[in-house]
Amino acid sequence: MKNQPDLTRFQDLHALGSDEGPFYGNPKLGVVSWLTLPIYGLDFGWGKEIYMGPGTHDFDGDSLILPSSDGDGSVVVALCLQVAHMDAFNKHFYEDLSI
Secondary structure, X not given: OOOOOXXXXXXXXXXXXXXXXXXXXXXXXXXXXXXXXXXXXXOXXXXXXXXXXXXXXXXXXXXXXXXXXXXOOOEEEEEOOOHHHHHHHHHHHHHOOOO
């Protein structure tokens, strides 16, 4: 064990006490699509699901695109960013939308 590198900085425990969440030194975005996965319509005996998505989502720059449970073709985007990057993301995201 002495020769193993210290990987504790990759554990979420390293971010405890931080109000910005874990940051692992990579400011890039990663996008994963779950649009083609059959994630709705499973019957566990509890009724129709309201939402299906990741249990935790705390890797900086990580994002998922999920189909909405409405079945109308809309999507849910789960995105994790540091607080310091949110304003810049909002500016670039809404810049091309005509709302």
